[in-house]
Amino acid sequence: MTQSNTKFAGLASGKNLNLQQKRIRSAYVFLAPMIIMLVIVAAWPLFRSISFSFTDASANTIFNGQSEWVGFENYLERRVRANGEVRWRGVLADADWWNAVWNTVRFSIVSVTLETLLGLLVALVLNLEFKGRGLVRAAILIPWAIPTVVSARMWGWMLNDQFGIINHILLSVGLIDSPIAWTAQPDTAMLAVLIVDVWKTTPFMALLILAGLQMIPRDMYEAAKIDGINPIKVFFKVTLPLLKPAILVAVIFRALDALRIFDLIYLLTPQSGSTMTMSVLSYREIQQFGDYGEGSAMSTLLFLIITTFVLLYIKLGRLNLGGETR
Amino acid sequence: MKRSKLRTTAFYFCVALIVIIAVFPFYYAIMTSFETGTAIFRPNFLPESFSWDNYKAIFSRSGFIRSVLNSVLIAGVTVGAALLLAVTASYALARVRFKGRGLLLMTILGVSMFPQIAVLSGLYELVKLLGLYNTPWALVLSYTIFTLPFTVWVLTTFMRDLPMEIEEAAIVDGASPWIIITRVFMPLLWPALVTTGLLAFIGAWNEFLFALTFTISADQRTVPVAIALLSGASTQEIPWGPIMAASVVVTIPLIVLVLIFQRKIVAGLTAGGVKG
Numbered sequence: 032m033t034q035s036n037t038k039f040a041g042l043a044s045g046k047n048l049n050l051q052q053k054r055i056r057s058a059y060v061f062l063a064p065m066i067i068m069l070v071i072v073a074a075w076p077l078f079r080s081i082s083f084s085f086t087d088a089s090a091n092t093i094f095n096g097q098s099e100w101v102g103f104e105n106y107l108e109r110r111v112r113a114n115g116e117v118r119w120r121g122v123l124a125d126a127d128w129w130n131a132v133w134n135t136v137r138f139s140i141v142s143v144t145l146e147t148l149l150g151l152l153v154a155l156v157l158n159l160e161f162k163g164r165g166l167v168r169a170a171i172l173i174p175w176a177i178p179t180v181v182s183a184r185m186w187g188w189m190l191n192d193q194f195g196i197i198n199h200i201l202l203s204v205g206l207i208d209s210p211i212a213w214t215a216q217p218d219t220a221m222l223a224v225l226i227v228d229v230w231k232t233t234p235f236m237a238l239l240i241l242a243g244l245q246m247i248p249r250d251m252y253e254a255a256k257i258d259g260i261n262p263i264k265v266f267f268k269v270t271l272p273l274l275k276p277a278i279l280v281a282v283i284f285r286a287l288d289a290l291r292i293f294d295l296i297y298l299l300t301p302q303s304g305s306t307m308t309m310s311v312l313s314y315r316e317i318q319q320f321g322d323y324g325e326g327s328a329m330s331t332l333l334f335l336i337i338t339t340f341v342l343l344y345i346k347l348g349r350l351n352l353g354g355e356t357r
Numbered sequence: 358m359k360r361s362k363l364r365t366t367a368f369y370f371c372v373a374l375i376v377i378i379a380v381f382p383f384y385y386a387i388m389t390s391f392e393t394g395t396a397i398f399r400p401n402f403l404p405e406s407f408s409w410d411n412y413k414a415i416f417s418r419s420g421f422i423r424s425v426l427n428s429v430l431i432a433g434v435t436v437g438a439a440l441l442l443a444v445t446a447s448y449a450l451a452r453v454r455f456k457g458r459g460l461l462l463m464t465i466l467g468v469s470m471f472p473q474i475a476v477l478s479g480l481y482e483l484v485k486l487l488g489l490y491n492t493p494w495a496l497v498l499s500y501t502i503f504t505l506p507f508t509v510w511v512l513t514t515f516m517r518d519l520p521m522e523i524e525e526a527a528i529v530d531g532a533s534p535w536i537i538i539t540r541v542f543m544p545l546l547w548p549a550l551v552t553t554g555l556l557a558f559i560g561a562w563n564e565f566l567f568a569l570t571f572t573i574s575a576d577q578r579t580v581p582v583a584i585a586l587l588s589g590a591s592t593q594e595i596p597w598g599p600i601m602a603a604s605v606v607v608t609i610p611l612i613v614l615v616l617i618f619q620r621k622i623v624a625g626l627t628a629g630g631v632k633g
Contacts, residue, residue, distance in 0.1 A: 196385060
């Protein structure tokens with residue numbers, strides 16, 4: 032980009048400055064519709080949602096302007112009862128909220144770790160030349176292309192306690208003695224969600240990591256081969272360090288997605304407290320209970336967490352650009 | 358020699374395992390969608406019976422075809438609008454140096470990563486105030502929040518890579534930026550537009566949270582919500598056959614598109630991800 036600019040300076044005619052100004056002016060005109068649109072659909076609703084979190088808005092008062100400003104009460108409020116007993120209220124004092132935070136964090140860490148490891152494995156396989164490679168790549172795109180709602184239903188059927196094929200397989204192999212109610216039992220619900228998410232998202236990870244792998248020059252491997260270095264050593268000393276930037280970016284992308292997960296959990300394990308995430312809890316508060324105040328407080332907290340991650344990503348992204356061959 | 362043979366076998370076993378795990382669930386859904394009665398409740402790996410009944414049941418529900426049409430319309434309009442706004446915007450972002458460009462790009466990337474739930478109550482209010490609640494326009498408007506930043510971001514990375522010389526020649530000939538975009542860049546951008554549009558289309562087609570929140574009546578639903586809310590005669594009895602049939606119907610077109618545009622999609626995904 033800087034290169035293009037010096038080239039423009041290099042045009043060096045009398046009209047040059049004028050031309051550059053004209054380009055900048057038309058750039059603003061070109062950007063205006065997009066910016067206006069993003070203000071309407073993103074900035075304004077975000078501002079309103081955050082505002083709701085400081086009011087007692089409910090489904091009834093949201094449109095008639097009768098909701099009142101309550102400060103931080105939705106987040107945390109200290110109440111002293113007549114008998115002197117101190118009670119804390121608000122999202123930050125809510126056990127359900129902390130349960131949802133724990134579930135979200137647990138889900139994100141485990142799913143992203145598994146997806147990265149398996150994605151790396153699949154990417155390494157796809158990076159080799161073998162017969163039918165194109166076919167394999169096509170096959171792994173299928174889970175990615177399937178809508179989340181469909182994969183939730185598909186797996187819900189496969190994990191069905193009475194008629195599900197998963198229980199059937201596990202029973203016939205002898206791994207379990209009696210059918211497991213995967214999505215209903217608190218101790219297996221999270222496992223079920225993780226299985227589906229890993230199945231669906233590993234292809235995405237694999238493709239991103241594969242793109243990184245293909246950027247590594249072939250002669251690096253050739254040189255290592257000639258020197259007779261153990262392939263496993265080559266992987267840890269050459270491949271992995273060069274792959275690190277690609278993996279890092281892919282991990283952050285996935286982590287952001289995992290932190291806001293909604294549809295899979297809402298559909299696969301709707302009743303389970305052991306998989307309730309921040310998005311699902313906030314949705315329930317808003318839609319089912321009509322509590323816009325507390326629901327928005329929850330969504331605002333989630334927004335803050337994710338913003339922190341985005342800032343981290345931007346920082347790492349810059350580092351990555353600087354660390355490349357440029 | 359023997360050892361390398363063993364290694365090859367192990368490798369192909371690994372490959373086969375990957376393919377089976379990737380493909381089996383959808384294969385199983387297709388198989389279930391053709392089973393009815395008691396056959397559906399017998400776990401099996403190979404097709405044992407065949408009937409179109411589940412598909413007939415799905416298509417005889419008036420709401421389902423309507424939902425498919427809603428989804429096509431909403432995803433189509435959303436993507437069209439996003440591409441229209443994104444082409445000019447990404448030209449400005451990729452080709453013109455102006456103050457605040459870096460910040461604007463970062464903001465756009467930020468918006469594309471924002472949790473949908475964070476804007477839900479504000480968007481709900483907006484949709485109600487504009488009188489769009491329970492109409493396709495509510496979804497077209499709200500889907501812009503993720504399709505627009507995504508298309509702008511990916512098209513910007515594509516446009517950055519176009520050679521400078523073409524544009525310089527056009528400028529020397531006195532072409533305005535508008536002419537440069539429509540006459541010079543558009544023909545070169547077609548592949549990128551198709552890829553970006555397709556990825557945005559998949560995103561809009563699959564969206565669930567906004568569709569669930571901003572529509573209420575069966576005739577305004579999109580396909581994901583229709584599938585999620587498919588229920589049987591009683592709440593206990595889940596109609597697995599019709600659900601699988603509906604799932605296959607909405608997924609097959611996506612899989613066909615993805616397989617046709619395989620290479621381009623991989624390029625588009627990595628442009629949005631790794632290069633970022």
